[in-house]
Amino acid sequence: MKMKLTTMAVAAVMAAGPVMADLVFPSLSYRTGPYAAGGIPFADGYADYMTLLNERDGGIGGLPARILECETGYNTEKGVECYEATKGEGSLVYQPLSTGITYQLIPKATADDIPVHSMGYGRTSAKNGNVFSHVFNYPANYWDGASGAINYLLEANGNDISGKKIALVYHNSAYGKEPIRTLQGLAEKHGFELMEVAVDHPGQEQKSQWLQIRRERPDFVLMWGWGVMNQVAIQEAANIRYPMENFIGIWWSGSENDVLPAGDAANGYKALTFHGVGSDFPVFDDIQKYVVDAGKAAGAGDQVGTVLYNRGLYAAMLAAEAAKKAQEIHGVADITPGMMRDGMEALEITEAKMAELGLPNFGPEFTVSCENHGGNALVGVTQWDASAGSWSLISDFKPTDGDIIGPLIEEDSAAYANENNIPANCG
Amino acid sequence: MFYREAGDFSTTYPQDSQTFPIRFDRYRYYVVLAIAVFVMPFVMTDYLVNSIFLPFLIYAIAAIGLNILTGYCGQVSLGTGGFMAVGAYACYKLMTAFPDVNIFFHVILAGGVTAAVGTAFGLPSLRIKGFYLAVATLAAQFFLVWLFNKVSWFYNYSASGQINAPERTVFGIPVTGANTDAWATYLFCLVFTVGAAILARNLTRGAMGRQWMAIRDMDIAAEIIGVNPLKAKLTAFAVSSFFVGVSGALFFAVYLGAVEVGEVFGITKSFLVLFMIIIGGLGSIFGSFAGAAFLVVLPVVLKIVGVDMLGWPTDIVAHFQLVIVGALIIIFLRYEPHGIAQLWRVAKEKLRLWPFPH
Numbered sequence: 001m002k003m004k005l006t007t008m009a010v011a012a013v014m015a016a017g018p019v020m021a022d023l024v025f026p027s028l029s030y031r032t033g034p035y036a037a038g039g040i041p042f043a044d045g046y047a048d049y050m051t052l053l054n055e056r057d058g059g060i061g062g063l064p065a066r067i068l069e070c071e072t073g074y075n076t077e078k079g080v081e082c083y084e085a086t087k088g089e090g091s092l093v094y095q096p097l098s099t100g101i102t103y104q105l106i107p108k109a110t111a112d113d114i115p116v117h118s119m120g121y122g123r124t125s126a127k128n129g130n131v132f133s134h135v136f137n138y139p140a141n142y143w144d145g146a147s148g149a150i151n152y153l154l155e156a157n158g159n160d161i162s163g164k165k166i167a168l169v170y171h172n173s174a175y176g177k178e179p180i181r182t183l184q185g186l187a188e189k190h191g192f193e194l195m196e197v198a199v200d201h202p203g204q205e206q207k208s209q210w211l212q213i214r215r216e217r218p219d220f221v222l223m224w225g226w227g228v229m230n231q232v233a234i235q236e237a238a239n240i241r242y243p244m245e246n247f248i249g250i251w252w253s254g255s256e257n258d259v260l261p262a263g264d265a266a267n268g269y270k271a272l273t274f275h276g277v278g279s280d281f282p283v284f285d286d287i288q289k290y291v292v293d294a295g296k297a298a299g300a301g302d303q304v305g306t307v308l309y310n311r312g313l314y315a316a317m318l319a320a321e322a323a324k325k326a327q328e329i330h331g332v333a334d335i336t337p338g339m340m341r342d343g344m345e346a347l348e349i350t351e352a353k354m355a356e357l358g359l360p361n362f363g364p365e366f367t368v369s370c371e372n373h374g375g376n377a378l379v380g381v382t383q384w385d386a387s388a389g390s391w392s393l394i395s396d397f398k399p400t401d402g403d404i405i406g407p408l409i410e411e412d413s414a415a416y417a418n419e420n421n422i423p424a425n426c427g
Numbered sequence: 428m429f430y431r432e433a434g435d436f437s438t439t440y441p442q443d444s445q446t447f448p449i450r451f452d453r454y455r456y457y458v459v460l461a462i463a464v465f466v467m468p469f470v471m472t473d474y475l476v477n478s479i480f481l482p483f484l485i486y487a488i489a490a491i492g493l494n495i496l497t498g499y500c501g502q503v504s505l506g507t508g509g510f511m512a513v514g515a516y517a518c519y520k521l522m523t524a525f526p527d528v529n530i531f532f533h534v535i536l537a538g539g540v541t542a543a544v545g546t547a548f549g550l551p552s553l554r555i556k557g558f559y560l561a562v563a564t565l566a567a568q569f570f571l572v573w574l575f576n577k578v579s580w581f582y583n584y585s586a587s588g589q590i591n592a593p594e595r596t597v598f599g600i601p602v603t604g605a606n607t608d609a610w611a612t613y614l615f616c617l618v619f620t621v622g623a624a625i626l627a628r629n630l631t632r633g634a635m636g637r638q639w640m641a642i643r644d645m646d647i648a649a650e651i652i653g654v655n656p657l658k659a660k661l662t663a664f665a666v667s668s669f670f671v672g673v674s675g676a677l678f679f680a681v682y683l684g685a686v687e688v689g690e691v692f693g694i695t696k697s698f699l700v701l702f703m704i705i706i707g708g709l710g711s712i713f714g715s716f717a718g719a720a721f722l723v724v725l726p727v728v729l730k731i732v733g734v735d736m737l738g739w740p741t742d743i744v745a746h747f748q749l750v751i752v753g754a755l756i757i758i759f760l761r762y763e764p765h766g767i768a769q770l771w772r773v774a775k776e777k778l779r780l781w782p783f784p785h
Contacts (some may be wrong), residue, residue, distance in 0.1 A: 031742030040742075071730075071741035076683060076691060078621065081478040103589050103685045107605030121589070122466070174587035174687050181586050198576075201689045293718055299740075412586060419593055420604070 007364040021334040023060055023323055025050060025316070026068040026086040028079055028096040029090055030300070034202035035074040035258040038308055040299055044095055045312025047298035048291050052283075053320055054289040060320050061327040063334060067298075074227075076100045077116055083108065092340040093319055099175035099327050102135075105269035108421070110134040115344050119315050120145075120251055120274055126410035129345065132413065133425040136344050138318070138375030138414045139366045140274040140400075142224075142407065146179035146248050146271055146337035148379030149222050150186050152248070154173030155395075162191030167218035169209060169225065169233055172198040176224040179250075183222075184406045194357065204231025210236040232260035238265030238309040245270065248381070254391070255307040257382045266347060267386035270394070276362040276389040279305030283313075283358030307382075307391060321357075323345045345370055364397040370426035374409075375400070431779050434768070448629055452674045452775075463617060468610035474704035476609040483723045484616040486676050488623045492670030492702040498709035499631055499641030499703070500663035502552050506564035506698035509571035512688050513541040514675025516581050519590045522603075523583060523682065528682065530595035530603060534619065537676035538669040544571075545668020552660050556646075567640050568697055576690040591685050592680045603680045612681050619677060621671055628712050630666060639663050640710075671700075700753065706759050708768025717767040 004153035023253055029043035031034055050065040059065050068089060070082035079101030083094065094109060097100055099143045109116045110133060110369055117136045120124065124143045126135035140148075154163055168183060170176030180196060187194040197209045203225060210233075214222060221242065222255035225233055230253045245268045250256070254271020271306070287304060291297050303309040326335045326343025347368045354362055366375035385392060416422070437443040447453040471480070481547050485488070489507060496502050517536035522530065535781045548567040575581050594604030599606050602615045613742050630636055638659040641649035650656055679686045686692075699722065707718020726748050733744035763769055 028740065029758065031740070032745040036742075069741050070734075072746060076485065076685075076687070078726075080683065084474040084477040100687050100690055101588075103587070103687075104590070107591075107684060111605040131439070173689055174589045177586065177588045200573075200576075335687060381651075388590045421594075 004364070013361050018298060021336070022064045022066045023092060024066050024068055024086075024090045025319060026082070026089075026094060028072050028082050028086075028094065028101065029100075030068055030074045030097070030361055032071060033073040033075070034204075036241075037231075038227055039074065039097060039391045041074065041255070041257075041303040041306050041308035042312035042315075043298070044301070045309035045314075046304045046316045047312075048287055048304070048309075049313045049316035049320070049427055051291050051296050051298070052287055054284060055294065056404075058261075060281070060323050061333040065320070065323075072096065072098065072101060074098050074100075076104055080104055080108075082407055083176065083245065087112060087114060090337070092323065092335065092337050093344070095119065095315055095319070097121070099178070104172060106132065106135055108199070108406040109417040112337075117177065117315070117319065117344065121175065125409045127372065127409050128262050128413035129368075129370050129373035130413070130424050130426045131417045131422055132373060136304075136343055136373045138368055138373065139345070139349075139364055140377055140379055142175075142178040142250070143182040143405045144374075144377040144379050144400040145272050146182040146222070147186060147405060148381070148398065149248050149250075149396065150183070150190065151195065151379075151400060152265070152272075152395055157310060161219075163193075164219040165193045165195060165211055165216065167195040167197055167216070167221045169197045169199060169206075170225045171225050172200045172204060172231055175226065176250075179224055180221075181408055182404060185408065187400065189401075189404060198235070200227055201227070202227060204232055206232050208351070210240050213237075213239075214240040219246065221247045222282065223247070225253045225258075230305050231261045231286075234258055234262045234266050236268060238262050244268035245383075248272065250270065251311075254382060254384075256391075257306075257308075259386070260389075264386045266384055269384045270381050271384075271391075272308075273382050274363060274379060274397070275310060276359070277382055277393060279310075279360060280296065281359050286358060287313075310362075314359075317357060317359065318347070319332040321349065321353070324368065344368060345373070377405070382397065444632075444633075456645050461622070463621075464614075468614055471609040473609050473612050475664040476613050476679050477682070478727055479723060480613050483720050484613075484620040485677045485682055486700065486719040486723060487620050488677070488705060489674035489700045490707060490719045491623050491627045491682070491712060492674065493669045493700050494502070494568050494704045494707075494709065494715045495627060495631065495639070495670065496663050496667035496709070498711065498714070499636060499643060500639035500660065500667075501646075502549075502660065503557065503561040503665060505561050505697045505701070506548060506567035506571070508692040508694060509568040509673055510541050510545055510671040511675030511678060512571050512575055512692035512697060513544045513668075514538060514672030515679035515686055515692065516575055516590065516688070517672065518542065518583065518676035520583075523591060525707055526593070526595075527711040529597060531597060531615075534673055534680070538606075539671035540763060541675065542665040545671070546661055546665045549661055549664025552664065553657060554704055565667070565694075565732040568694055572688050575692075587687075589685055590679065593687045595680075603625070607681075609769075616677055616681055619673060623673065624712055624716070625715045627666075627670065631712070635659075635666075636745060636767070637660060643710075657707065691721055702756055704766075705756060708733020708766030709764070711768035713771060714766050714768030717771070721767065 025048050027043055030039035034178050047067045050067050054064050070087050072082055073081040079096055102118045105116050116135045122137055124141040126132040126137050173208045183194050199206055201352055247269055249271040252273050257268035259269055322344040325346050326339045327333055329342055330339045350365050364378035377400045379396035382391045383394045434451050440732045447456050493507050496504050514537045516532050517540035521533040551563045582588050592603040594601050600611045603612050638654045643653050703718035703722050706721055708714025729748050733739045734741055
C-alpha cells in the first residue's frame, strides 16, 4: 500500500497538470440492434478489465482509467457522432468493434492524432504502419484469418487440398469482403476451388445460400459472419446436415451466442481465434474478487469468461499495456493520444508479461514496430463441444502465409497512400 | 401583436405573392439566414457540425425531395435510401473520374444522374397507385443497393466494396476528405440546402406544383381539368430524385467520407426520411426542415440528457429513443397528420389574433 501511495504521489507530481487527471478509454459499444449479442460481452470485458486495474492497482501508472461508453448500434453515423463527442475528452485510443466505423475513423483519427486499434477487424492493410501511422490491428487481421483457416485445412488433410471446393459464406459488407482477395490468392497457390456465397445484412434469411451449399457440396465452408447471421448460418448448416467439423468461422463467428441456439447440432463447429478461451486464467479470480463481487461489473455481469468477453478483456489489456509503455517512453503519467500512439507502436507482448498479468498462454507473443502495426499474425483454432458447453483450443497459435498476404498488404496500402497523398511514416 | 399584417400593404403583384408576405415573418427569415451564414460558421465545432448540423442540412434536402414526391404529388416512395445511394455513387464515380472538376458541379451532376434513375423507376407510377407503388419503389431500394454491392465497377474494384471520398476543394479550401474544417463543410452544405429550399418553394407554388397537388388530391379530376398525369408524375419523380441525389452525394462526400451501401443506404434510411416528412408535415417545405431537425436532434438530446446528465446505461437510452420516435409517429398520425408544420401554422394564427382571440 505504501509502495502504491508513493507511485501515486510520483505520478501526481509528474502529471503536474489538472488535479482530476485520468486516462480516458472511449468504448464505442453496441448494446442494441442486430449485433448486440456480440457487442455486449466485448464492451463488458473491456470495461471490467479497466475497473479491475482501477480497483486493484489504482489505475495505470497511478492514474485512474475512465471508460467513456457511447452507443453506436453498429451504425456508422452514430459511430462518427460518438467519435466527435468523445474525442475532446482526451480519448487515448478508439476501438469501435466495427469495420465500417473503423473505415470512417482511419482518416479522421489520423488527422486528429488519435490512434485506432482495430483488433482483428477493420482495414487489413493497416498492418503497414508506413502508410497507416495511427491505425493498429495487432495481433492478427482478416487475411491472417483466411490464411490460418487454409493452413489448418492443409494440416488436417495431409498438406493437399487441391481439387477441393471451399465455400466462403460472408457478410455482404466491407467486413465480409475483406478475405476474398487472400482466399483467391490461396486458391491459386493450393489449387482449391473457391465458392463465394454472400449474405446480406443482417443475415436472418439464409435459406437460398444454404440451398446452394447443399447443391454444390463444398468440402469445407468458411464463414465471415457477425451478429445474428452466425446463429442462423449454424442452424441452417445443421438443417442441411452439413458436417460441422468441416465448417470453420472467423473469430467473430465463434462465440457461445452463435452455437447455443443450434443446440447439440452445433457440436464440432470450429472457429479461428487469436486469444485463449474459457475463464481458467488467474486474472479471472481477480475480476471475480475486485469487480464482480464488489458489484462493479459492467452490464448485467453475466458474460465473464465467454469468448467475446475475453476478447474485450484482451483488447483492454493491450490498451493498458500500450498506455504503460507510453508512460515509460515519455516519462509522464498523464499521456496524450499522440503519446499513446508511440506506446502502441513500441508494444511488446511476451509470455512472461502475460503470465505476470495473470493471463499465461492467453494470446500469441508479438511485437509492434513502425513498419508492422499488425503483430506476428499467429492464428489458432477452437472447437465447440456442445455437451460440455465450452470452446477448446484445438490448434495452437501458428504462423500464416506471409508470401501471399505481404504483397497484398503492400498493394492495398500503396493504393490508399496514392489516393490520399500520404508520405511514408517510418524514416 | 408581433405577428400581423396590419399596416403591411402590398402595392405590386410580386409583393403580394412573395414567400413571406408578412413583414415580421420576412425579417425573421432574413435574420435566421444571416445568422446561419455569418454567425454559425464562427461557432462551429467538429462535434456540432458532425453530430447535428451536417446531418440536419443533408437530411433536410432529402426530406424536401421526398416531400415533393409524397407530400405534394401524393406518390408514396420507399426508395429514398436507394436514390441517395445513386447520388453517392454517381458523385464518387465523377469525383474519381474527373478530379479536376469542382466538387460543387459533381454534386449537382450526381443529382442529375439520380433524377434520370428516379424517372425510370417512376414510370410504373402511371399504372400503379398507393400501396402498390410503395412496393414498386421498395423494389427500387433493394435493387439499387444490391447493384452497388454486386457490380464492382461502382466502387472502382476496391477490395472492401467501400467508397472513400478523396480530398476536394472549393476555392482552395478542402470540403471533403479528412482535413476539412467544420465551418467549410457546414457552409458548403448550407449553400445546397438553402438553394434546394428556395428552388423547391418556387417549384411547388408555380404551375408545376399546382399540377402535382391536383394529381395528389384526385388524379382523375386533375386529368379532366387538363393536367397531364404522365408529365406531372414524372416531373415529380425527377425533381424529387434530384434533391434526394444531391443529399446522397453530400451525405457520402462531405458528411461520412466513406460509405458502405448496405449499411448506410439501407431500407432504414428510406424509413427515416419518410418519418421526417410525416413528423415534419406532408406538403410543406418548412415541415421538411422541422422533421429533419427533430429526428437529428432528438437522439442527440436524449443521449445528452440520459447518458451524460442522468448517467443511465447507454443501451437503455438507445432503446428509449426507438420507443419515443415510434410513439411520436403514432401520435402525429392520429392527432396531427400535418405534422410540426401544422402546429407552427396554428401557432402563427394564434399569434396573429393575440391578445384578442375573438
